Amino acid sequence: MSPDDHRLSFRPAQGEIPTSPGVYRFSDRHGRVLYIGKAKNLRARLANYFQPIHSLMPRTRTMLSLAAQLDWTVVATDTESLVLEHTWITEFKPPFNVQFKDDKTYPYLAVTLREEAPRLIITRNEKIRGARYFGPYPKVWALRETTALLHQAFPIRTCNDADYRRAMQSGRPCLAGQIGRCSGPCSQKLTIEQHRARVDELVSFLGGGDRSHLKRLQRAMRDAAGDQRYEDAARLRDQVQAVEHVMEKNAVVLGLDVSLDVFGLRADELAASAHQFIIRGGRIRGERSWIVDVELDDSPGTLLEQVIQSAYEGEREPPPEILVPQLPENAPQLEEALSAHRPRRGRVRLRVPERGDKVQLMERAVLNAGEHLIRHKLKRAADLTARTDALAELQRALGMDEPPLRIECIDVSHLQGTGVVASLVVFEDALPAKGAYRKYRIEQTRDDTDSIHQVVSRRAAQLVNARESDEAPNGIYRDRPQLIIVDGGEPQVRAAARALDEAGITDIALCGIAKRLEEIWLPGDPFPVILPRTSEALFLVQRVRDEAHRFAIAFQRQRRSTSIASRLSEIPGLGPKRVQGLLKHFGSVARLRTASPEELAAAPGLGPKLAEQVRAHLETEPAPAAAAKLETARESTRDREDRE
Numbered sequence: 132m133s134p135d136d137h138r139l140s141f142r143p144a145q146g147e148i149p150t151s152p153g154v155y156r157f158s159d160r161h162g163r164v165l166y167i168g169k170a171k172n173l174r175a176r177l178a179n180y181f182q183p184i185h186s187l188m189p190r191t192r193t194m195l196s197l198a199a200q201l202d203w204t205v206v207a208t209d210t211e212s213l214v215l216e217h218t219w220i221t222e223f224k225p226p227f228n229v230q231f232k233d234d235k236t237y238p239y240l241a242v243t244l245r246e247e248a249p250r251l252i253i254t255r256n257e258k259i260r261g262a263r264y265f266g267p268y269p270k271v272w273a274l275r276e277t278t279a280l281l282h283q284a285f286p287i288r289t290c291n292d293a294d295y296r297r298a299m300q301s302g303r304p305c306l307a308g309q310i311g312r313c314s315g316p317c318s319q320k321l322t323i324e325q326h327r328a329r330v331d332e333l334v335s336f337l338g339g340g341d342r343s344h345l346k347r348l349q350r351a352m353r354d355a356a357g358d359q360r361y362e363d364a365a366r367l368r369d370q371v372q373a374v375e376h377v378m379e380k381n382a383v384v385l386g387l388d389v390s391l392d393v394f395g396l397r398a399d400e401l402a403a404s405a406h407q408f409i410i411r412g413g414r415i416r417g418e419r420s421w422i423v424d425v426e427l428d429d430s431p432g433t434l435l436e437q438v439i440q441s442a443y444e445g446e447r448e449p450p451p452e453i454l455v456p457q458l459p460e461n462a463p464q465l466e467e468a469l470s471a472h473r474p475r476r477g478r479v480r481l482r483v484p485e486r487g488d489k490v491q492l493m494e495r496a497v498l499n500a501g502e503h504l505i506r507h508k509l510k511r512a513a514d515l516t517a518r519t520d521a522l523a524e525l526q527r528a529l530g531m532d533e534p535p536l537r538i539e540c541i542d543v544s545h546l547q548g549t550g551v552v553a554s555l556v557v558f559e560d561a562l563p564a565k566g567a568y569r570k571y572r573i574e575q576t577r578d579d580t581d582s583i584h585q586v587v588s589r590r591a592a593q594l595v596n597a598r599e600s601d602e603a604p605n606g607i608y609r610d611r612p613q614l615i616i617v618d619g620g621e622p623q624v625r626a627a628a629r630a631l632d633e634a635g636i637t638d639i640a641l642c643g644i645a646k647r648l649e650e651i652w653l654p655g656d657p658f659p660v661i662l663p664r665t666s667e668a669l670f671l672v673q674r675v676r677d678e679a680h681r682f683a684i685a686f687q688r689q690r691r692s693t694s695i696a697s698r699l700s701e702i703p704g705l706g707p708k709r710v711q712g713l714l715k716h717f718g719s720v721a722r723l724r725t726a727s728p729e730e731l732a733a734a735p736g737l738g739p740k741l742a743e744q745v746r747a748h749l750e751t752e753p754a755p756a757a758a759a760k761l762e763t764a765r766e767s768t769r770d771r772e773d774r775e
Contacts, residue, residue, distance in 0.1 A: 141200055142181055148174040148203070154215045155203040156225070157194060164223040166194050169216040173203055193661070194227045210464040214471075217440045239417075240265040240278065242334055248288045248295060248315045248323060249330045253278055265337045267409075267417045283369060284348075285333040287326060288315025337416075389413050391452040393489075394439060395496025396431055397504050404504035405438040406496050411450070420503045432459040439465065439481075448472055449479050454493055458483060508674075518561035521667035525614075528660055528668055529653065531640050535614035536560055539590070540675045541627075542618040543573070543582040544683035551576055553586045554683035557612075558675050567610070570686045583617055584626040590615075591634035612639060618676055620645035620659075621652050628654035644676050713737065713745070 155177060156167045170176030184192060206212045220228050243249045245261025253275065257264070282289060290298075290307040298305040298317035308318030316323045352367035393408040402422060409417035421438055436459040443449045449469045459465055462481050469479040484490045522534040529535075538558045545551040551574075557567035571589065576582045594611060615631075617623045624643035631641060642660075643652040649669060650659035662669040713734055731742035 141198065143177075143201065145174070145178075148177055149205055150174045151205045152207075152209050152212045153203050153205040154212050154219065155201065156219065156223075157198040157227075158200040158202070159197050160199040162200075164219075164225045165198055166225050166227040167216055167219045167223065169209075169212040171209055171212075173205070177201070177203075208464075209461065210467040213436075213440075213461055213464045214468050217437075221444065239267050240337065242330060242337075244330070244334075246292075248317070248326055250288050250315075251278060251281060251285075251333065263334055265416060267419055281333065281337075285329055285336070286314030287329050287333065288317065289313045290315065290317060390450045391454060392442070392450050393454045393492050393496045394435060394442075394456075395493060395498070395500040396435055396438070396456055397497060397501040398431065398434065399504070402504060402507065403434050404500045404507065405434070406500040406503060407438075407442055408492060408496050410492075418499070420500070422503070422507050430460075431457060435459050436461060436465055439469070443469060443472055448476075451477055451479060453479060453481050454484050454489055455481055456483065456493060456497060517667050518671070521561055521671040524662075524666055524668035525671065528651065528662060529614070529640055529642055531613065533613060535612070535640065537610075537612045538614045538616060538675055539612040540616040540618070540679040541583065541586050541590070542676070542679035542683040543579050543586070544680075544687040545582075551582055552683060552687045553582060554679050554686060555586070555590060556675065556679045556682050558671075558678075561671055563678060568682060570682075579619065580622045580626040583619065583623045584630050587615070587617070587627045587630035588633065591631055591636055594636060594639075595634055614640045614642070616672065616675055616679075617641075617643045618646075618679060619643045619652075620650065621657075624652045624654055644672050649673065709737070 150172050152169075152171050153173045154167065154169050155173060157165045159165055168176070180187075180191065180195060184195075187195070204215065206215060238253050238255055239257065241252050241254050241259055241262040241264050243252065243259065243262050288295065290305045290313045294305040294307065295315065295317045298308065298319075302319070304319050305313055305315075305317040307313035308315070308320070314320065314326075314329075316326050348367055348371045352364050352371060355361075355364035355367060390411045393410065395406045397404050405421045405423075407419045408415055409419075419442070421441065423434065423437070435455055435457070439453065439455075439459075449472055451473075453469070458481060466479050466481055470477075473479065484493050522536070525531075526534045536559065538561075540556050540558075541553060543551065543553045551572075553571040553573060555569040555571065557564045559567075569590075571586050573582050573585055576585065597610065615627065617627045620643055624641065627641055627643070631637075631639065641654055644650070645652060645659070649662075649664075651662060651672065652659050662672075726746075728739070728742050728746050731737055731745055732739045734742075737745070
C-alpha cells in the first residue's frame with residue numbers, strides 16, 4: 132500500500148469535517164496519540180495533511196505513515212481550543228508534538244500556612260497543601276544561606292512535626308528550642324497567635340519586599356539601646372543586618388510595585404532553550420529554564436506559546452504582565468486563557484518591551500537562555516554513551532560497514548564571490564580533533580559545487596599519497612577518514628563523489644547535510660535520508676557541519692583583514708607600520724570602514740591629505756551590508772538547490 136493509499140484509508144470526507152474551531156488528534160493502529168493540533172477552521176487545517184506526499188514536511192510525512200485514525204473535538208472559541216490542546220498534550224504526551232520540559236527540578240521556599248505553627252522550608256515538592264511558595268531558585272546552596280538569614284530576621288518555628296507535637300503535649304520546649312534554634316510556640320516563649328503574626332510578616336516580606344518590618348526592628352533597636360538594654364539591642368541589630376542582607380541578595384530591578392515575568396528564548400535547528408525571570412515587588416524572586424527539541428515547522432511564536440502555558444500549569448498563577456521577545460500568533464487567546472487563572476485579579480497582558488529597564492531584563496533572559504542551550508549541548512556532546520549511540524546510529528543510517536570513528540567535514544565560504552576559501556574539520560570518536568583541521572584557498576571557481584570538487588580532489592590526492600607511502604601493517608592509516616561530510620545537498624554531494632571517483636577512492640563513505648531541512652544526502656540517491664529530529668546521529672552531524680562552517684567563516688574573515696591591510700599599503704605614504712597602527716587604532720576593519728575623514732586624520736601618523744586618500748580607497752571596497760545581503764542570498768540559493 133502506498134503512503135497515499137494508507138492515508139486515504141482513514142481520511143474523512145471533506146464535508147464531514149466542520150469549519151468550526153477545534154482540536155484534532157492523529158492516532159496509530161494501537162490507539163497511541165501521535166500528534167495533537169488546534170485550528171480556527173478544522174476543515175481548512177486538516178486539508179493540509181492530505182496533499183501529495185512529496186509536498187509535505189518530512190516530519191509530517193513520518194507521522195502520517197504511522198497514523199491510522201483521525202479524531203477532532205469542536206469547541207466554541209479559539210481560546211477553548213488553545214486550552215484543550217495544551218491539556219491533551221500534557222495528558223497524552225504525543226511524540227510528534229513539542230514537549231517543553233525542565234531539565235531538572237528546582238527548589239522553592241515554602242511557608243506551610245496550613246499548619247498550626249507554620250514553618251519556612253526548602254522543598255522541591257510543588258504540591259504541599261496550603262503552602263505559600265516563593266521561587267523557584269536555581270541554586271539550592273544560595274537558598275540555604277538565604278533561609279538561615281530569614282530565620283534570623285524572622286524567628287519562627289524550625290523543628291519537625293514530631294518534636295512540635297511532643298513539646299506542645301508535654302509543655303516542655305522542643306530540643307531545637309532548648310538550644311535556641313527554634314522560635315515557635317513549642318519553645319514556650321510565645322503564643323500561637325504571636326507566632327502567626329511573625330509568619331504573616333515573613334510572607335509579606337517575601338511576597339513584595341515589605342520594608343515595614345525592617346523599620347520596626349530599627350526603631351526597637353534604637354529604643355533598646357536608649358534604655359541601656361544592650362543584649363536586646365544586639366539581638367535586634369543582628370536581625371536588622373539579616374533583613375538588610377536578604378534585601379541586598381534580591382536587588383531591585385524594577386519599581387517596587389511591579390510584578391511580572393520575563394521569558395527569553397534562544398533556538399537553533401534542533402533544540403531551543405527558554406528562560407523565565409520571576410519578578411515580584413520589583414525584585415527577581417526566582418527563575419526557571421526549559422529545553423525542547425525543535426521540529427521543522429516550530430516557529431519562535433509557537434515555542435513561546437508552549438513554554439508560557441507550561442510555566443503556569445497547576446496552581447501557578449500568572450502575573451498581570453508577561454514580557455516576551457515577540458508576540459505569539461495566538462496572543463489574544465493566550466492572554467484570555469492565562470487570565471482565567473486569576474479571575475479576581477485582572478487580565479494578563481503579553482507585551483514586547485521596547486525601552487528602558489524592561490528591555491535590559493529581556494536581554495538578560497535571552498542571554499541566559501543561550502547560555503543554558505550551550506551548556507545542554509556541551510553536556511550532550513561530552514556524554515560517552517550518547518557519542519557511542521550517535522556513531523552506531525550514523526553507521527546504520529548510511530549503510531556503512533563500520534562506525535565512522537574519524538569524520539571529516541568540508542564547507543566553503545566567500546564574500547560576493549571573492550576570497551573563496553574552504554575548511555576541513557575533523558572529529559575523532561565524535562569529538563573535535565582541532566590539530567587536524569585544514570584550510571584551503573580556492574583561487575578560481577565557477578560556483579559552490581566546483582569549489583567542493585576542488586577541495587575534495589585535493590584532500591583525495593593527500594589520502595592517495597599517504598596510502599602509497601604509508602608502511603603501517605595491515606593497511607591501517609590513522610589519518611584516513613571513514614566518512615566525509617560536505618555542507619550542501621544533492622549537487623554538492625554529486626561533485627564530491629565525482630572527485631573521489633577520479634582519485635579511485637571507494638572505501639570512504641560520503642554524505643551531505645542540507646540546511647534548514649537537515650536532510651542527509653547520499654551519492655546517487657534521489658531521495659534524502661531523514662533522521663529523527665531527536666536522534667543523536669543528527670545532533671552529531673549538525674555539530675560537525677556547524678564547526679566546519681564556523682572555521683570557514685573565521686578563515687574567510689582573516690583573509691579579508693589581511694587583504695585590506697595589503698591594499699592599504701599600496702597607498703603612497705602609508706607603509707606597513709602606519710597600516711598596522713591604523714588598524715590597531717580603530718580596533719577592527721568594520722570600525723575603520725565607517726570612520727569619517729576627521730576621525731581618520733586624528734589617527735597616529737595620518738594627516739588630512741592622507742586620510743582623504745584612505746577614505747577614497749575604502750569606498751572602493753565592498754560594503755559590509757551589501758556583502759552580508761549577498762551572503763544571505765547565496766545561502767538561500769544553496770538551500771533551494773538542496774531541496775530541488
